[in-house]
Amino acid sequence: MLEQQLVNALALGCVYALFALGFTLVFGVLGVVNLSHGAVFMLGSYLALEAVTILNLPLWAAILVGCATAGIAGLIIDFLVLRPLRKRNSPHLIPMIATIGVAIAVNSAVQGIFGADNIRFPPGIIPEDAIEVGKVHVTAIELLIIATSIVLMIALMIVLKRTQVGRALRAIAESPKAASLLGINVEGLFLTTSFAAAALGGLAGVLIGLYSSAVFPLMGQPMLHKGIAVIILGGMGDIRGAMIGGLFLGFAEVLSVAYVGSTMRDAVAFGLLFLILLVRPQGLFGKVLERKA
Template identity: 65%
Template sequence: MLSQQLLNALSLGSVYAVFALGFTLIFGVLGVINLSHGVIFMLGSYMALQFVTLLHVPIFIALVLAAGMSGVLAVVIDWLILRPLRARNAPHLAPMIATIGVSILLTSLTQGFMGAEVRRFPSGTLPEESITWGDLHITYVQIGIMVIALMMMLGLWLLMKKTQLGRALRAIAESPKAAALLGIPVERLFYYTSFMAGSLGGVAGVLVGLSFNAISPFMGQPMLHKGIAVIILGGMGDIRGALIGGLFLGFAEVFSVAYLSSDFRDAIAFGLLFLILLIKPSGLFGKILERKA
């Protein structure tokens, strides 16, 4: 049924968009591609799982706590890894290689402590009933995913467009040196950016864990690949592009599975991305962001 597939695609695309928003926020402000974002996504889902299973915290509170802890983790990674590289004016490849190392380290530690087997949220974490409207079935998980994703996307857009903090972040994205000369605390805002991006990644991890009810130490790497594809498709550093690109990828995957075969899901989705980028290499929303002196 077409309406059911549209709903499924919107739910999946919303998760991709939330993940990609954090990814593109880091690139837009810090000017680096943080390849540890996938492991933050994975750890966010594990944090929420531990809050629910060990502390018996309601899932919505667990989601908020996991988002906060994911943001703190992202700040720690920025302070330990990215800050020293910024101070040394390291080339662009250095942060990518360093964050790959962080990702491998944290994935291995998670596998060592939690095991490689797939973990699941306990039964009853969310209501398992669905709302039926004709032939359309909407689960509470899908409703929660779309509402949370919409609120976070709208909140980030309002922050960037309507607040003094957002204006300062946009100034840094244009030129960190010029922003510093204007009295903007650049280094502190780098940490704020890392916290927001990490929180978005953690929330996306919890939403995926709830949607598929499957959490493993290796779930971050496939999402990282999709996040990179989404921000390239939308235009590096563009928030609108992250939203549209995430929804595009979700729709491409769902309709590939529904009307063709699950075996070709990634091939068709990434093939379409490839064709679009052949036509518009800079992404859907203009030029790729460039740093200015």
């Protein structure tokens, strides 16, 4: 039924958008494509799961643990890897390669600690009852994903557009050196951005772990590929583009499974993305950069 598929697509697209928000925030402010974001996504899911199973915390507290630990991981990555490279004015390719190494190290460490098998959150942690609107069934986890994602997307847009911190971040995105001359604490906001972006990634990890009932060490890898696709589709560094691109990919995947076939899920979704980029190479909200001779 189309209405049911649209609800499923909205929930999945919201997770993609939430993941891509953190991804594009780092690129927009730090100018880095952080390829360890998928590992941070996975780390948040594992830590929330451990908080539930070992510490017996309620779900809301476990989600906070997952977000906080993912945010701290983002701070550590920035402090130990990205910050030294910024001070050396390293080319853009170097941080990308460095974060690939970080992702491999984190994935290997988690696999060594928890094993390679799929694990899941305990049954009953989220009510299994569904709200029925006509013939549409909306589960508690879908409501949680949609409500959380929409609230955080709106909040992030307000912070970036209406607050002093948002104006400072936009100034840094234009020119860190000029922002520093204006008295803006550039390094402090770099750290804040790294924490916030990683926390968003960790939250997306917890939500997708609950939604799919599968937590495993390499779960961040396909999400990373989709996150890259989303921010390219939406426009590199654009928050609106990350939100709309995530929703587009979610709808494309779910509807292709429903009406084309599960084996064609990624082919249809990425094929549509490719066609859109043929028409608009800079993405939906990206700017065209002129190359001067």
